[in-house]
Amino acid sequence: MRWTIKPKPEQKMVDALATALNVDGLVAHLLVQRGITNYEEAKKFFRPELKHLHDPYLMKDMDKAVHRIVKAIEDGENILVYGDYDVDGTTAVALMSSFLLERYPKVATYIPDRYTEGYGVSFKGIDFAEDNEFTLIIALDCGIKALDKVAYAKEKGIDFIICDHHRPGEQVPSAVAVLDPKQEDCSYPYKELCGCGVGFKLIQALAAEEGLGIDALLPYLDLVATAIAADIVPITGENRVLAYYGLEVINSQPRTGIKAIINQLKKNRLTITDVVFVIAPRINAAGRMEHGQHAVNLLVETNYAQAENFAKEIEEFNTDRKGLDRTITQEALQQIVANKEEEKYTSVVYQEDWHKGVIGIVASRLTETYYRPTLVFTKSGNKLAASARSVKGFDVYNALEACADCIEQFGGHKYAAGLTLLEEQYAEFKKKFEEVVSTTIDAKLLTPELHIDAILELNQITPKLMRIIKQFAPFGPGNMTPVFMTENVKDTGYAKGVGQEEAHLKMAVTKNGAGPISAIGFNLGKKLSLLKNHNSVAIAYTLDENEWNGNVSLQLKIKDIK
Structure with a gap:
């Protein structure tokens, strides 16, 4: 992952908002990053009202x-x-x-x-x-x-x-x-x-x-x-x-x-x-x-x-969907490896018997694995149908528009689209899509980017901060959960892989006498070696609450470790 620290908001603006709201500088910093610069905007953000809806x-x-x-x-x-x-x-x-x-x-x-x-x-x-x-x-x-x-x-x-x-x-x-x-x-x-x-x-x-x-x-x-x-x-x-x-x-x-x-x-x-x-x-x-x-x-x-x-x-449908999703994802990954396509700018795969209902999910899984604009095709009647998924910052809809001469029809958004074409158009489309993407995409977009809102010290992480951040919800595009970074932390020595095949990482971190704070890193089991011998690392994380046996405790949800 590329770690990108968001630009620091103008300090005068942060200080003015902190005073107006009677909050600390960190909270004001996070609000200004979200375009909230005065009391009225903050009130609308924290206390949404139905009267704010447009006519x-x-x-x-x-x-x-x-x-x-x-x-x-x-x-x-x-x-x-x-x-x-x-x-x-x-x-x-x-x-x-x-x-x-x-x-x-x-x-x-x-x-x-x-x-x-x-x-x-x-x-x-x-x-x-x-x-x-x-x-x-x-x-x-x-x-x-x-x-x-x-x-x-x-x-x-x-x-x-x-x-x-x-x-x-x-x-x-x-x-x-x-x-x-x-x-x-x-x-x-x-x-x-x-x-x-x-x-x-x-x-x-x-x-x-x-x-x-x-x-x-x-x-x-x-x-x-x-x-x-x-x-x-x-x-x-x-x-x-x-x-x-x-x-x-x-x-x-x-x-x-x-x-x-x-x-x-x-x-x-x-x-x-x-x-x-x-x-x-x-x-x-x-x-x-x-x-x-x-x-x-x-x-x-x-x-x-x-x-x-x-x-x-519907629960049964969902269970069946999960099974198909796993199988087809494996087959698609094998196809990419067998065709030696890992170095391409795009992932385009096709198998005529893949279930049309899950190709969108499979496209998302492949994008997570190879982080490329991705299309998954299957046979649909006498045509081929595909689901497209993109990487952050790249408009796959525009890329498909540039390939319109070898597509029957398409529609969708910047990051997700669907299309159909004739079987005889497939090879030409695959070649054209790779050409369009390779000549228009900024190569750095092929590495996932982690946006960091602020650098924190462990002693700044308190239940009060957690309570305030919970009020930033609901989270989603345009208002993502704040991601923090802390440098030079050490594990207490008990870090271990947990879950199936030890895919996840459980740890507790300290720095300069602050902590320990427990942390979980989903799908970060491979990073365990970085924590050995009390090595100092940088962690990127969100604040989270762990519920266990009716007890709620603060924990860090680790996004990446370096």
């Missing part, structure tokens, strides 16, 4: 979307709520459909099949709408590039409202309303909403038409927080408010389906990290292994006994 009508086409839904209800039309099969899509469908169904009965949901229809709006979905006399489709977390599909629906007398957050192409579909803050001509003040977040803005506008305030929508925020966590969008601005209150709902009054998932865990209070690594993979597993509709069924269920059955079924 939904600031979003382009919001008035058109609301008007069309109100008209559909008045005219007794059938409304189809359509969404992608991942966490963002299924939570958005659960949110929109449950909101509408509380007001109007003629609402149904549709999640495309990952294997027969692929990502986004499908012709099959539109045919389903026509066959069942739906005249309005609300598409969530997809649709911004569905020009031909929306035109096809129009021919059949079916209107579209699109709620998306992906990057638009040069043209947007001719829908009744296109809600996407990333449109260049959309002046909505916050651009980083997830798909479920855009859906939430639409129900916020619909609720306002009924004279309902934002508090009436609190019960929906567990879905929004789950989508924000799973989609790895920045937890800044409006997303921070939504995630903060959504976590409160998850921990106090979650909807029946989320409660059924949580009750399988032995955890009192969930953090955003728990949502990312515990709730989200289970919701995702439905679309990966079977069908995304299973996730929607769980998320809208109000009967607890039935929700428990759905949660058990």
Whole structure:
């Protein structure tokens, strides 16, 4: 890892904020790094309020979307709520459909099949709408590039409202309303909403038409927080408010389906990290292994006994997913080694029988191992489908755009995308992608970077500091957990490898009489030799709490040792 110490904020600004908030210099330093420079900004950061959310009508086409839904209800039309099969899509469908169904009965949901229809709006979905006399489709977390599909629906007398957050192409579909803050001509003040977040803005506008305030929508925020966590969008601005209150709902009054998932865990209070690594993979597993509709069924269920059955079924999907994920990752790693591709700028692998539902996870695992822009391909019908993952600082979406002449279709974000191409295009694409990346990437981006917020001494680490840092949560992109560095520390002599194959490192550190403070380094077992003979080392870490037998103690979570 490359350790990069973040630039020191201007001392005058830090001192002024420390005085204004009556906090010590370290806390003020961390706040200024996050762009918080005065009392009002700090108050908004530490005490997010629902009133900080923007007026939904600031979003382009919001008035058109609301008007069309109100008209559909008045005219007794059938409304189809359509969404992608991942966490963002299924939570958005659960949110929109449950909101509408509380007001109007003629609402149904549709999640495309990952294997027969692929990502986004499908012709099959539109045919389903026509066959069942739906005249309005609300598409969530997809649709911004569905020009031909929306035109096809129009021919059949079916209107579209699109709620998306992906990057638009040069043209947007001719829908009744296109809600996407990333449109260049959309002046909505916050651009980083997830798909479920855009859906939430639409129900916020619909609720306002009924004279309902934002508090009436609190019960929906567990879905929004789950989508924000799973989609790895920045937890800044409006997303921070939504995630903060959504976590409160998850921990106090979650909807029946989320409660059924949580009750399988032995955890009192969930953090955003728990949502990312515990709730989200289970919701995702439905679309990966079977069908995304299973996730929607769980998320809208109000009967607890039935929700428990759905949660058990999804737990089985998740167990199957884990097994496949391990097997395919091993096969992909072997392929990279066998083809002597470790020295390339990219990792591109293909096997026709790999399960399409887990290739995105496998791409993430390969990126962790080789730290290269990565694509994992499998056969999907008569085409090849791939999931792409990138390294920090490199825009894989732009790289794919440069390879557009050998791709059928693609979409996604800076760091994650999906694409399809014809089998005969694969070799040419693989060559072109390597060329594009090797000529455009800054070579240093191929080594993971660890950003360090501040240099600390061990005697500065106190329960009080831990309490304050916990108030910086929820953490995520744009507000990551602070990483500290301490130099010249020594292990007390009892460091050891723990866990399966001693993959993790347990230790206790001291410096100049301060400490010992216990520490754990996950997947750092190989660094044990650095601590022998009381060697002095530098450690990079986050502050953490260890719960054991009902006791809570401060510990360091080691990120790296040098």
